[in-house]
Amino acid sequence: MPDVSRRKFLGLTAAAPLAAMALAKGAAAETAKVWPTVTEESARRRLQQLNLPNLPLVTHEGKRVLFYDDLVKDKAVSFNFFFANCDEVCPLVMANLARVQKLLGNQVGRKFFMYSLTLKPEEDTVEVLRHHRAMYGAGPGWTFLTGKPDDMEKLRRAIGFSYPDPAIDKDKTQHIGNVRYGNEPLMYWSACPGMAHPNFIAESLAWMIHPDQSRVQAS
Helix, strand or coil: CCCCCHHHHHHHHHHHHHHHHHHHHHHHHHHHHHCCCCCHHHHHHHHHHHHCCCCEEEECCCCEEEHHHHHHCCCEEEEEEECCCCCCHHHHHHHHHHHHHHHHHHHECCCEEEEEEECCCCCCCHHHHHHHHHHCCCCCCEEEEECCHHHHHHHHHHHCCCCCCHHHHHCHHHCCCEEEEEECCCCEEEEEECCCCHHHHHHHHHHHHCCCCCCCCCC
16 A cells, blocks of 8 residues: 555645636536526527517508517517408407507507517508508507518517417418517516407506506506
């Protein structure tokens, strides 16, 4: 058995914690490469890249806008998809949203912004959108939007208006009649059925304006 003096033994035991610390630092450095530190800003940026793409759109007024930069960033918003010649779920959801807009009052256009996006950009021109919007008495802050077919499809999928079943998803008459809403800077996002009671939808949307006190009086 090799002779280990007391001095050598103490030297070895003293070096052990330093070696362990060096190994731990190395492991931490490697972990940081794989799992970078997540900050609020980086999480917000990642959410935007995955679910709120900055695609070019056109409003019912013919104005060209960017989806994220102009419509969503720093705002509380809601989205729904529709098409003008729909005779099933669309008219019911749009009429419901017209009631929701009245319940929210002048908050729409100032503290909250509603966006209705067409599923059929080939048919729903700016003129068609403008006429359709007037049918529902939409006021300031409720914008109807179209764009290039590929961009509208990318946006629909990114926001989360798609079915897992490709066959159903392809059929526009079976599109999801939900309303997705959120507060972009706070990264709060949720959804509700577009045909739910207007007061329920309005209160859900109001919560995104004032997360600490969301109360909409029934009318």
